[in-house]
Amino acid sequence: MSTKHSRNAEKFLKDKEQVRWHDQTLWMVRAKRDNMSRQLPEWERLRDMACAIKMYSNSHLDLLLQEFEKNAQANGAHVYWAKDADEYCSIVYNILRAHSVKHFIKSKSMLAEECGLNEFLEEKGVEVVESDLGERILQLMHKKPSHIVMPAIHIKKEEIGELFVKEMGTEPGNNDQTYLTHAARKNLRRKFIEAEAAMTGANFAVASTGECVVCTNEGNADMGTSQPKIQITAFGMEKIVPDRESLGVFTRLLARSGTGQPITTYTSHYRKPRTGGELHIIIVDNGRSRILADKEHVKTLNCLRCGACMNTCPVYRRSGGYSYTYFIPGPIGINLGMLKAPLHYFDNVSACSLCYSCQNVCPAKVDLADQIYRWRQKLDGLSVASSSKKVMSGGMKALMEHPHLFNLALRNASVVNGLPQWMVYNGLNDWGKEHDMPQFAKESFNEMWKKNKIK
Amino acid sequence: MSSREDILQSIRRNTQVRYEKPDLSELEKEAVVYPDKVKQFCDIMKLTGGRAVVVESGDDVNEIIRRQYPEARRIASNLMSIVCLGKEQKLACAAFHPDDVANPGDLDGTDLAIVAGRVGVCENGAVWVQQDVEQRAVYFISEALVLVLDRRNLVNNMHEAYKRIDTGEYGYGVFISGPSKTADIEQALVMGAHGARDVTVLLV
Numbered sequence: 001m002s003t004k005h006s007r008n009a010e011k012f013l014k015d016k017e018q019v020r021w022h023d024q025t026l027w028m029v030r031a032k033r034d035n036m037s038r039q040l041p042e043w044e045r046l047r048d049m050a051c052a053i054k055m056y057s058n059s060h061l062d063l064l065l066q067e068f069e070k071n072a073q074a075n076g077a078h079v080y081w082a083k084d085a086d087e088y089c090s091i092v093y094n095i096l097r098a099h100s101v102k103h104f105i106k107s108k109s110m111l112a113e114e115c116g117l118n119e120f121l122e123e124k125g126v127e128v129v130e131s132d133l134g135e136r137i138l139q140l141m142h143k144k145p146s147h148i149v150m151p152a153i154h155i156k157k158e159e160i161g162e163l164f165v166k167e168m169g170t171e172p173g174n175n176d177q178t179y180l181t182h183a184a185r186k187n188l189r190r191k192f193i194e195a196e197a198a199m200t201g202a203n204f205a206v207a208s209t210g211e212c213v214v215c216t217n218e219g220n221a222d223m224g225t226s227q228p229k230i231q232i233t234a235f236g237m238e239k240i241v242p243d244r245e246s247l248g249v250f251t252r253l254l255a256r257s258g259t260g261q262p263i264t265t266y267t268s269h270y271r272k273p274r275t276g277g278e279l280h281i282i283i284v285d286n287g288r289s290r291i292l293a294d295k296e297h298v299k300t301l302n303c304l305r306c307g308a309c310m311n312t313c314p315v316y317r318r319s320g321g322y323s324y325t326y327f328i329p330g331p332i333g334i335n336l337g338m339l340k341a342p343l344h345y346f347d348n349v350s351a352c353s354l355c356y357s358c359q360n361v362c363p364a365k366v367d368l369a370d371q372i373y374r375w376r377q378k379l380d381g382l383s384v385a386s387s388s389k390k391v392m393s394g395g396m397k398a399l400m401e402h403p404h405l406f407n408l409a410l411r412n413a414s415v416v417n418g419l420p421q422w423m424v425y426n427g428l429n430d431w432g433k434e435h436d437m438p439q440f441a442k443e444s445f446n447e448m449w450k451k452n453k454i455k
Numbered sequence: 456m457s458s459r460e461d462i463l464q465s466i467r468r469n470t471q472v473r474y475e476k477p478d479l480s481e482l483e484k485e486a487v488v489y490p491d492k493v494k495q496f497c498d499i500m501k502l503t504g505g506r507a508v509v510v511e512s513g514d515d516v517n518e519i520i521r522r523q524y525p526e527a528r529r530i531a532s533n534l535m536s537i538v539c540l541g542k543e544q545k546l547a548c549a550a551f552h553p554d555d556v557a558n559p560g561d562l563d564g565t566d567l568a569i570v571a572g573r574v575g576v577c578e579n580g581a582v583w584v585q586q587d588v589e590q591r592a593v594y595f596i597s598e599a600l601v602l603v604l605d606r607r608n609l610v611n612n613m614h615e616a617y618k619r620i621d622t623g624e625y626g627y628g629v630f631i632s633g634p635s636k637t638a639d640i641e642q643a644l645v646m647g648a649h650g651a652r653d654v655t656v657l658l659v
Contacts, residue, residue: 193563
């Protein structure tokens with residue numbers, strides 16, 4: 001029954017103190033999100049409208065993307081279309097090469113992670129500097145994000161302190177968060193000023209104006225794009241929204257849902273290139289248009305990448321981002337991984353208790369848990385259903401269909417209570433792993449009912 | 456065939472039901488409003504880690520700024536004067552115009568920037584800054600930021616704000632809600648990640 005997820009989770013669970021901290025910290029973010037949502041009586045209508053706008057925009061992508069392109073070009077931007085990860089990486093590289101860019105500063109982009117941009121560019125000799133603090137820490141550690149909004153949530157300050165001694169010349173043993181953050185501020189300032197080109201993703205691309213909107217708390221997207229003259233902005237095509245009125249809905253939901261703030265510190269609107277500069281915009285498909293045909297999973301395209309579904313997920317909180325085999329963890333990652341390559345990422349489908357919390361907090365109403373449930377029904381068809389689970393379900397089916405057998409099993413279940421430890425807790429009994437077995441009652445409800453013990 | 460055509464064809468081929476564009480008017484009507492916008496804005500600014508200062512008649516804006524930032528020496532501003540409650544006051548504390556520098560990187564080391572905000576949003580403390588200088592770096596690179604905002608330009612929520620904003624001639628604008636911040640190291644909130652460490656909104 002063990003999957004790659006459960007085996008990876010086992011490693012994460014070894015450090016009990018770290019697990020407790022991870023679980024409680026993310027739950028605190030979830031509580032902040034609840035607090036924010038309760039301050040707005042119109043909260044549920046906001047979610048409904050966000051969902052409805054996304055259903056509209058994702059079913060009119062052909063029209064909205066062309067409208068965006070026309071307006072962006074009128075604003076003086078260059079617009080490119082990339083079918084897949086390779087084309088996206090090549091477009092970025094060609095822009096950088098044409099301007100002999102050696103220093104390249106980036107703000108956090110899940111699309112760049114998805115497409116392996118940094119690896120691609122570094123192989124070609126371009127120095128890429130991540131400017132989001134969490135991303136920079138991970139880049140220097142040669143690690144990957146474990147959360148889409150709080151990428152370094154799994155790293156302890158002691159590790160960061162040690163890293164900064166080496167990379168930024170901080171005092172050994174000083175692991176104070178403020179001290180370390182300001183050391184990075186100073187260090188990255190130079191990188192911003194030296195860079196010959198800057199890149200951002202986009203949270204929203206507005207069809208009616210041709211502008212891209214980026215939300216950050218640190219101000220790194222703006223520090224980057226206000227220094228060098230070359231700006232590159234790339235987004236997955238589902239980031240398109242029809243107009244600024246729609247931004248009114250999404251900017252109210254995004255940070256409240258993701259981090260429990262009323263809005264991010266910076267919500268930047270990039271419409272034209274800077275004077276004497278260039279603005280390059282890349283629209284990326286990379287499998288998204290294919291998802292449009294899949295009625296059962298098309299709503300994944302509603303996702304705003306706020307991270308609320310991870311913060312609330314009891315499995316994510318207690319297993320960490322690295323347990324999942326897809327680069328995006330948590331409920332949305334389970335679904336996006338299955339859409340990308342089911343035979344590759346099916347291990348994550350079991351990392352869900354179907355508690356539906358994710359679905360209830362999602363600001364754009366992605367039916368996350370329903371989709372996971374649907375994927376589970378398909379596992380057998382993909383020939384990747386767990387064989388031990390199949391044997392058990394077969395057994396349960398036989399038991400449920402034969403009341404005599406069922407009652408007999410129930411009457412004798414309490415025998416297990418008295419069995420020696422080694423017979424109950426062993427490799428054959430998956431229910432006995434990581435938790436204690438329940439005590440079986442001496443008498444079943446059925447029997448108690450018949451003896452009139454239940455009033 | 457170009458990738459553009461390929462992608463558009465793939466979208467057309469795969470699009471199933473076309474959904475209607477929703478009508479947002481009900482939401483906009485029931486969206487949160489505040490009986491005392493100035494008070495709400497001052498309260499929410501504290502939550503963002505910044506502050507709002509209401510300028511009363513008779514107050515000298517230069518003095519208010521000096522009192523708030525006594526250490527600031529390199530002060531940048533493109534504002535010559537500030538109109539407070541109908542009375543124009545000369546802005547005397549600024550040392551230079553942000554466009555006086557040759558490169559945006561030269562603005563590094565600016566202690567304070569004083570710039571105009573156009574719209575303030577009461578639900579979240581966001582102030583709309585429409586680019587009005589060549590070097591927009593000044594909004595981010597300065598150690599501290601003063602946003603001058605006419606209190607009559609406070610709106611309740613983002614729906615109202617988006618009806619009022621523009622990106623202007625430079626084609627750039629930003630909502631700024633308090634100081635730059637991060638919690639990337641063990642979720643401890645630290646002000647001053649990359650942008651201004653301290654933000655004051657002067658409500659004139």
